[in-house]
Every structure is written in structure tokens, then in C-alpha cells.
Amino acid sequence: MSAKDMFYPKGTTFTNAEARAFAKQELVYNVTEDLLVILEDLEISKIELAKRLGKSKSYVSQVLSGARNMTLGTLSDICFAIGFKPEVKLPVGECPKEQEPETGPKWEQVIVSKKNVLVDRGVIIERKEKAYWNKEAA
Secondary structure (H helix, E strand, C coil), X not given: CCHHHHHCXXXXXXXXXXXXXHHHHHHHHHHHHHHHHHHHHCCCCHHHHHHXXXXXXXXXXXXXXXXXXXXXXXXXXXXXXXXXXXXXCCCCCCCCHHHCCCCCCCEEEEEECCEEEEEECCEEEEEECCCCCCCCCC
């Protein structure tokens, strides 16, 4: 569930600038949360990550809290420091959400670092240790 869903009534319309701001904050939250989950699963502390990156612990804390802007270069450095190749997937060839016909949620269950997440149109909307979702139940 996003902040937009929690604090605004269903059906509220937003300007393009507001929608972009929500999308930006949601992306920052999802990426940093996923990194924190992976670090926890791998039992890598922020201090250890800072050592691997050659940065200070405060820098790592700021990046992972969203207080400091994380560039794609920084994301790549963090990923390689913890042992995996980063991937960014964009919906190439798909129409923007505004033009997409409303056919209900397009949920898919994916596993991110041993955690199950529920994804709706590429946005993580729920995390659970063990979860089973039925695409048809929505």
C-alpha cells in the first residue's frame, strides 16, 4: 500500500507533478527497502557495507534511509559490494498507465531475497514472509 492510498480517498485525482512525486518516493522506498532486506538476509551490517564501499557508515545510512539521493551508479556499487549484479526493468513497449485499459489488478507474486512481495503493475504493494495470492481473487 502506498502513501497515496493510505492518506487520500479512493478516486482522488492528482496532477502530473503530484503523481510523479508519489512515484519517485515509492521507487526510493522500494529500492532502499529491498536493499535493507537483502543486507539483513546476508547478515551484512551497514558498517560492513561501508567498509566494502570505502565510504563512511553515515553515508551508507543516509543512502539507505532515502535522505541522500541514490544514483544508479551508487545502486550498482552497493549491489556489487554485496555480491550481485543490479537489474532495472522498464516496461518497454507497454503503454503508459493513463492509457492502459482498466482490467483490474495485474498482480504477480515475486520473491525478493527470500521475501514474498505482491506486485501490481511493477509496484510492490505488500510484503510477507510466506504469502499466496490468487490473481483471479482481486
